[in-house]
Amino acid sequence: MExxxxxxxxxxxxxxxxxxxxxxxxxxxxxxxxSDWVVTTDSLCEGTHFILAECxxxxxxxxxxxxxxxxxxxxxARPVAVFLSLCLPRNSxxxxxxxxxxxxxxxxxxxxxxxxxxxTNVWDGPLVVHLTAIGTAPKEGTWLRSGARPGxxxxxxxxxxxxxxxxxxxxEPRLRVAQRLHPLGIVQAATDISxxxxxxxxxxxxxxRCGAEVDLDKIPISDAAIHRAMTSGQTALEHxxxxxxxxxxxxxxxxxxxxxxxxxxxxxxxxxIGTFVSRTGLxxxxxxxxxxxxxxxxxxG
Amino acid sequence: MExxxxxxxxxxxxxxxxxxxxxxxxxxxxxxxxSDWVVTTDSLCEGTHFILAECxxxxxxxxxxxxxxxxxxxxxARPVAVFLSLCLPRNSxxxxxxxxxxxxxxxxxxxxxxxxxxxTNVWDGPLVVHLTAIGTAPKEGTWLRSGARPGxxxxxxxxxxxxxxxxxxxxEPRLRVAQRLHPLGIVQAATDISxxxxxxxxxxxxxxRCGAEVDLDKIPISDAAIHRAMTSGQTALEHxxxxxxxxxxxxxxxxxxxxxxxxxxxxxxxxxIGTFVSRTGLxxxxxxxxxxxxxxxxxxG
Numbered sequence: 001m002e003x004x005x006x007x008x009x010x011x012x013x014x015x016x017x018x019x020x021x022x023x024x025x026x027x028x029x030x031x032x033x034x035s036d037w038v039v040t041t042d043s044l045c046e047g048t049h050f051i052l053a054e055c056x057x058x059x060x061x062x063x064x065x066x067x068x069x070x071x072x073x074x075x076x077a078r079p080v081a082v083f084l085s086l087c088l089p090r091n092s093x094x095x096x097x098x099x100x101x102x103x104x105x106x107x108x109x110x111x112x113x114x115x116x117x118x119x120t121n122v123w124d125g126p127l128v129v130h131l132t133a134i135g136t137a138p139k140e141g142t143w144l145r146s147g148a149r150p151g152x153x154x155x156x157x158x159x160x161x162x163x164x165x166x167x168x169x170x171x172e173p174r175l176r177v178a179q180r181l182h183p184l185g186i187v188q189a190a191t192d193i194s195x196x197x198x199x200x201x202x203x204x205x206x207x208x209r210c211g212a213e214v215d216l217d218k219i220p221i222s223d224a225a226i227h228r229a230m231t232s233g234q235t236a237l238e239h240x241x242x243x244x245x246x247x248x249x250x251x252x253x254x255x256x257x258x259x260x261x262x263x264x265x266x267x268x269x270x271x272x273i274g275t276f277v278s279r280t281g282l283x284x285x286x287x288x289x290x291x292x293x294x295x296x297x298x299x300x301g
Numbered sequence: 302m303e304x305x306x307x308x309x310x311x312x313x314x315x316x317x318x319x320x321x322x323x324x325x326x327x328x329x330x331x332x333x334x335x336s337d338w339v340v341t342t343d344s345l346c347e348g349t350h351f352i353l354a355e356c357x358x359x360x361x362x363x364x365x366x367x368x369x370x371x372x373x374x375x376x377x378a379r380p381v382a383v384f385l386s387l388c389l390p391r392n393s394x395x396x397x398x399x400x401x402x403x404x405x406x407x408x409x410x411x412x413x414x415x416x417x418x419x420x421t422n423v424w425d426g427p428l429v430v431h432l433t434a435i436g437t438a439p440k441e442g443t444w445l446r447s448g449a450r451p452g453x454x455x456x457x458x459x460x461x462x463x464x465x466x467x468x469x470x471x472x473e474p475r476l477r478v479a480q481r482l483h484p485l486g487i488v489q490a491a492t493d494i495s496x497x498x499x500x501x502x503x504x505x506x507x508x509x510r511c512g513a514e515v516d517l518d519k520i521p522i523s524d525a526a527i528h529r530a531m532t533s534g535q536t537a538l539e540h541x542x543x544x545x546x547x548x549x550x551x552x553x554x555x556x557x558x559x560x561x562x563x564x565x566x567x568x569x570x571x572x573x574i575g576t577f578v579s580r581t582g583l584x585x586x587x588x589x590x591x592x593x594x595x596x597x598x599x600x601x602g
Contacts, residue, residue: 005399008399009419012403012406015410017409023417025418032335032338033335034334037333037338041420045388083329083342083433105314108317109317112318115314115324116323116340117328117342123349125427126426128426132384
């Protein structure tokens with residue numbers, strides 16, 4: 001339901017006070033008499049985003065921080081503090097709560113973020129964890145989804161697909177990549193790949209009022225996607241396009257400055273996979289020519 | 302579990318980066334190159350904080366905003382934006398989500414707050430709603446729990462007790478009272494009454510390293526508390542001390558400036574109910590003399 005709901009919610013909030021950037025991008029942007037603040041919020045629910053019995057509470061805490069910091073990275077923000085809210089199942093609430101917190105602490109330590117506060121509840125439902133992350137925007141301006149122009153190169157960090165095989169619990173929010181790229185002034189638009197390359201690329205094109213043409217041969221495919229394809233009935237390429245929770249950066253890079261983009265940052269490859277175009281929609285280019293591309297990953301044989 | 306957990310969580314986060322005021326007060330305080338930012342976060346869970354079938358989704362949205370704005374009020378902060386996160390039961394997710402959002406919108410309109418963004422999830426569990434509210438701190442400094450000194454007057458806004466009879470869903474976060482009182486410079490410490498007068502007064506005394514002596518005769522008792530006492534087996538006074546979710550302000554006021562305190566603000570009475578004292582603990586004063594006071598509301602006969 002999320003897309004339709006967000007559009008409606010944005011409309012409904014029109015008469016309320018405004019902030020610099022509200023509902024619809026990866027994070028919100030709040031103007032201040034000092035640096036602007038960037039805020040993002042995400043919940044993870046037992047059974048939907050994790051299986052507690054399989055991954056354990058610490059991994060949940062780590063994922064929760066990672067998901068939110070990935071949103072901050074996609075706007076080139078610098079994280080300052082996170083706020084944690086827990087709805088803990090009555091049965092062993094204290095132990096689960098403490099272990100989640102431990103996972104949150106370790107992730108915060110790694111990325112130099114404060115834990116600003118939170119809220120703990122014990123209830124009769126399954127585990128829900130919630131985090132709000134707050135950071136500062138770079139003074140030169142944040143990256144938005146809406147900045148891509150026809151001609152810009154489509155760039156992804158890392159390799160894509162197969163996150164369900166474990167990487168969705170153990171990934172690196174691309175803060176360092178963002179903090180190295182932002183000062184170069186070559187990125188026009190950005191998001192992180194949370195819903196899958198196809199869907200998130202579509203989000204950028206819609207926000208930027210353009211289209212995208214992807215060279216299917218150039219998409220960097222993860223080993224996990226190849227591994228999944230052995231049993232899933234989908235190809236590795238389809239996993240790379242359609243699977244969610246890669247938490248890699250998806251960027252629009254100025255073509256006149258593409259030579260300034262490093263091939264990799266701290267071992268994370270940056271790959272040009274296509275070009276933003278004026279014709280709206282998603283398009284794929286391969287040996288067979290240019291065809292309409294399915295955001296969910298299905299590739300015509 | 303919350304008190305022990307918070308103490309442990311605070312300890313565990315010691316090695317992480319710090320913010321100006323972290324875990325333990327009503328809100329966190331983040332220093333900025335401009336105004337400081339005040340942040341608070343709260344979840345409401347079906348069955349614990351509301352019964353959806355009884356109150357309906359709009360009331361849940363309204364309460365969610367109110368609870369968080371009450372925290373901002375208790376630090377004399379000015380709300381700027383809220384961030385909403387919903388975990389919606391699969392069965393009629395869209396309708397429930399839209400109605401909660403409507404309740405959130407109405408409350409935001411009333412208090413001139415922006416909806417900055419959020420996150421919607423559909424899952425197989427009961428309804429959980431979550432909000433983070435962000436505001437700016439007054440330049441002259443926020444109210445904290447830790448500022449009470451022996452001799453300060455204990456002051457409450459409104460009337461207390463019996464919130465379960467409906468007021469816990471339909472209360473006024475005391476933003477206007479706070480915004481009128483703050484410039485007078487007479488308040489030394491503050492919190493909002495969410496866990497009950499006794500518990501929240503204890504929180505102030507612990508944070509301020511002092512005690513409190515309450516004149517039982519002075520506690521303003523709500524009609525709802527009197528009503529509840531008819532069937533509950535507790536006295537109205539016990540409800541006023543022990544019931545939670547009043548969302549009134551609990552203040553420490555400088556005794557040398559108590560004459561400057563209005564008797565009421567916008568129809569909301571401000572009542573002196575006792576004095577902070579150097580002897581730690583909670584004490585009650587009545588015709589029978591001074592006795593130890595139970596935070597949970599039980600009053601010796």
